Amino acid sequence: MCTMIAEKVMVDGSGKGTNGWFALNQANVSYDHPFNAPYEYALNIDFVNESLGPSARVAVELSESAARELVRTILSALERAEAGGHLPKK
Amino acid sequence: MYTTDMYEGVHAETIKMTGANGDQINAYLAHPLGKGPFPSMVLAHHMPGWDAWYREITFKFALHGYVTISPNLFFRLGHGTPEDIAAKVRADGGVPDDQVVGDLEGALEYVRALKDVNGKVGIFGTCSGGRHAYLAACRAPGFDALVDCWGGNVVMRPDQLSPKTPVAPIDYTKDLPCPILGLFGNDDTTPSPEQVNLHEAELKKYEKNYEFHRYPNAGHGFFYYHRPMYRQAQAVDGWEKVFAFLEKYLA
Numbered sequence: 427m428c429t430m431i432a433e434k435v436m437v438d439g440s441g442k443g444t445n446g447w448f449a450l451n452q453a454n455v456s457y458d459h460p461f462n463a464p465y466e467y468a469l470n471i472d473f474v475n476e477s478l479g480p481s482a483r484v485a486v487e488l489s490e491s492a493a494r495e496l497v498r499t500i501l502s503a504l505e506r507a508e509a510g511g512h513l514p515k516k
Numbered sequence: 517m518y519t520t521d522m523y524e525g526v527h528a529e530t531i532k533m534t535g536a537n538g539d540q541i542n543a544y545l546a547h548p549l550g551k552g553p554f555p556s557m558v559l560a561h562h563m564p565g566w567d568a569w570y571r572e573i574t575f576k577f578a579l580h581g582y583v584t585i586s587p588n589l590f591f592r593l594g595h596g597t598p599e600d601i602a603a604k605v606r607a608d609g610g611v612p613d614d615q616v617v618g619d620l621e622g623a624l625e626y627v628r629a630l631k632d633v634n635g636k637v638g639i640f641g642t643c644s645g646g647r648h649a650y651l652a653a654c655r656a657p658g659f660d661a662l663v664d665c666w667g668g669n670v671v672m673r674p675d676q677l678s679p680k681t682p683v684a685p686i687d688y689t690k691d692l693p694c695p696i697l698g699l700f701g702n703d704d705t706t707p708s709p710e711q712v713n714l715h716e717a718e719l720k721k722y723e724k725n726y727e728f729h730r731y732p733n734a735g736h737g738f739f740y741y742h743r744p745m746y747r748q749a750q751a752v753d754g755w756e757k758v759f760a761f762l763e764k765y766l767a
Contacts, residue, residue, distance in 0.1 A: 428563055428643055428668040428706040428736070430676055432607050454607035459563055459643070459737075461599045464744040466736050467705075472603045480596035480604050 429467065432456040441473045441484035448482050451475050460487035469493035525549030526578040528571075533587060533626045536618020541591035543623060544571050546578035552632030555766035558623040558659075559586040560616070560641030560648040562737075565602030566590060569740060577640070580759055582766070583633055587623045589616050589648070612680040616648045621656035628658070636660045636766040640758070643668060643737060647685055653696070654688035661765040662696040663758055666736055668706030671714050689718045695725040697761040699754045701734030701747075729757060 433455050441450045450473045460468035469492075473484040488496065507513050518524070528546040535541040544566075548554055557577045561570040566588040577584035589611060590601050605611060624637055638661035641649030646667020653662040669676065672684035696719065700712045707715070712730065719726040731738065731750040738747040739754060 430609060430669065432609055434607060454603070456606050458606055461564055461602070466745050470603075470606070472607060474604075474607075476604075480594050480600040483600055483603060485599075485603065 429456075429458045431458060437473070439473075441475075441482075443482055443484055445481065448475055448478055450484070451477075461485075463487035463489070465489060523550065524579070526575060528575050528578065531585075531626075533585070533622055535587060535591070535622040536615045539592070541588055541619060541622075543585050543587040543626070544574050545586075545626075546574045546584045547630075548578050548581055548583065553634040554581060554583045554632060555762070556627035556630075556633050556637045557582040557584040557762070557766075558620055558627065558637060558639045558649075558652075559584060560620055560639065560645035560652065561586060561589060562641070562643035562645045563602065563606065563610075564643075565598035565605070567598040567602070569742065580762075582638075582762070583627050583630060585623045585627050587619050589619055591619075609678065610644065610680055613648075613651055613682070617652050617655050620648065620652035621658075624652075624656060624658055634766075638663065638762050638766050640665070642666060642739065646670075650685045650692075650696075651688065653694055654685070654691045657693065660694050661762060662692070662694055663699075663761065664696060665699045665739065665754070666701060666704055666707065667698075668736075670707060671711040686715055686718050689715075689724065690722045692719075692722070692724050695761070695765055696727070697757065698726065698728040699757065700728065700730050701736060701738050701745075701750070702730050702732050703735040706736065727757075727761065729754070 435453050437453045439450045440447050452474050454472040456470045468487040470487050475482045531545045532540050533543045570586050574584045574586040590605050593601050593604050639649045639659045640663040642665040646664040647669050650664050653659045670685045734747040734750045735745050737745045739751045
């Protein structure tokens with residue numbers, strides 16, 4: 427809210443929260459104050475399912491460099507999966 | 517000044533109060549024990565939510581002799597841990613300014629209606645709460661002193677305005693009816709030193725009673741002892757300035 431940098435994206439998958447696994451349907455991405463990570467600002471991702479209430483949340487708070495490295499790593503893994511024929515045919 | 521032979525007591529609890537649109541919301545109220553009449557404070561909590569730090573400083577203001585109320589400005593978002601609720605608010609781009617001003621005005625009315633108060637009410641906020649405190653002081657008649665600690669987005673670009681935040685708080689400056697104390701870190705980016713300068717220029721333009729302090733080697737949230745941005749010397753000095761300011765205008 428201090429930076430007003432927040433975006434939402436619909437996602438499919440599962441997340442493990444304080445009460446076990448639940449179905450995810452949204453990721454909230456912000457660059458704003460984290461709650462725990464030792465930075466003034468962080469790249470925060472909350473994987474949520476709002477229909478299950480506010481506690482259905484898997485949170486990560488990353489430094490800028492960690493967030494960029496994570497993006498590169500996710501894309502790299504997906505490229506390898508595609509090259510190996512592991513992705514569903516479109 | 518407190519001395520070790522003095523009686524001291526505070527009653528603190530969660531209460532219900534009437535906020536914006538007549539909604540019932542909860543709040544934390546800390547009330548000094550003793551004779552009174554007491555000055556009062558309304559606290560506007562920060563973006564991390566209606567959390568332990570805000571309950572602690574509600575108590576702290578009461579220890580200093582102020583009947584103090586901290587409304588849960590995120591009440592309508594549901595209930596859970598303060599972090600889970602605040603994360604939802606963060607994702608939603610905050611809560612509407614009009615609603616927050618209504619909730620803070622409701623808190624003002626709540627403490628004014630108590631029997632052992634002196635009628636003077638101040639408002640304090642940090643981070644987004646500093647911004648909200650500024651908005652409330654300008655828009656809700658009746659506050660006698662304002663403390664804005666590193667309130668971000670008092671100065672806003674046109675592209676930052678939204679249906680929830682339709683007017684930049686700085687544009688209400690001409691309506692500010694009370695003295696303001698502002699505490700800022702020179703390493704902060706929300707607000708940046710340049711934005712603090714613009715804010716100060718606006719206060720000067722309208723001949724407002726203001727007192728701004730800018731701290732070197734401090735960024736955002738330098739009062740937060742549980743966060744890495746804590747700056748001990750600046751925080752100690754800042755708290756002294758807060759209570760000296762309130763004593764001057766609310767006692």
